Amino acid sequence: MKKLLFSTLFLASVAAYSQYTLPAASPRQKVEQQFSTSKITVDYGRPGVKGRKIFGELVPYNKVWRAGANSSTKITFDQAVNFGGNTVPAGTYGLFVIPTDKEWKLILNKDAQQWGAYAYDEKLNVTQVSAPVQNLSEKQEWFGIELNPVDDNALDMVIKWDMAKVSVPIKVANPELTTKVVDKLKEIRQIERDAAAKK
Template sequence: MKKTILISIMLLQCVLLSAQDKVQIRVTASSPAASFEQEVGSAKIKVAYSRPLVRGRKIFGELVPFDKLWRTGASDCTVLTTFEDISFGNTILKAGSYSMFSIPSINEWTIIVNTDTTLHGETGYDEKKDVMRFKIPTEKSPYFYETFTIELNDINSKGEAFLKILWENTTVKIPIKSKEDDALLALIDQHVIKGKTQDAALLFQAANYYYSTNRDNKLAITWLLEAEKLNPQNFYYPNLRQKIASELKEYTNAIEAAKKALALAEKEKMKSAIETLKKRIADWEILIKK
């Protein structure tokens, strides 16, 4: 028995020694790779880049000199891919993949979009392959960014957003817009405004888009009234109308629309909608009496 235990201990020691021989200490990447994909309206946009760290250094004006071409990141060039034509910095950027460079200055950056996505840093950069250059003012960030960051943020219902470049205390915001908003407005103009459609669903969709993108809400209400005439049994038409009228502070009209929506909700036994509408009507009636 003792002999068996001794052999087991010896075998365990051999395993531990063998494991120690294989130990490796890896250094964390100084500029870790990153990528993200984001929808903006109808557009899908992807960015792949490397993220250098500050590590106690002065970045802009020293590590990244002012008024000189910069890879806008580290390692290989930063690559931006858009799967449809978009407005990028207020200029149309065709669908495709591009490298993104910059020339930082104290108060503004020159943003450069180039067709060559195979570059390592600035090596081999050819200005003839640029598809656009434009200037963007810098902003001082209230936060300190230790890690170089590119993000797509501040997305709104019109398909607008900002591609933000953030490092140290510097922020650069590049405006982006998908083509969806212009396309939808063109459809509304063609079929609803000029075409005077008699399609209730299309009138509702146009009103809902105007409402969600904070456009002409009074015009949206006229479209909803037309939709209600064409299809008086649809709950969603007066329900949207009461929301818009409320935001316009037209509480008498909001109550009328809400009562119409309530009757349809009760008919369809829509419990949650019934409770919400009853409360809104009561609240608005109090406001009117004041």
């Protein structure tokens, strides 16, 4: 009887705690931003500074870094974009960085499913752009990626960590085609509104 009672209590305790997870050292975050006629999504791990020297030590200079923690950072474009001056087709890519103290090389790679940058293969690179490092006035404790709209067809991807900040412009790859799509959508919406008004 005691064994049965203990087993019942044990199972009840397990069930009660199964809804919780252990705190992640580098919590995962997904950022999504409406962009032109579609959206851009970034999925990444957020390590903390935690009193460590980051760039040049934890993240070595002149070596490929996963731009976050744990599995590689993934960026998804639902339409073709101009990434820092280079055209990139719609799709999901691994985002990697080669940092120096003055500038970062930001790389989009076809392999978005690897752990860290251990299996990084530069032959799978789709594009690579350079961006100057800016100094922050206040420390950014947790690594962060922001998608900040500039206008209907452009945004800045901003990466911040510790005292460093890097920004890359992302624009619509084919603005003329996008304008035609938007105009057509507006025309369809107006027809729908007119039809609804007549009912």
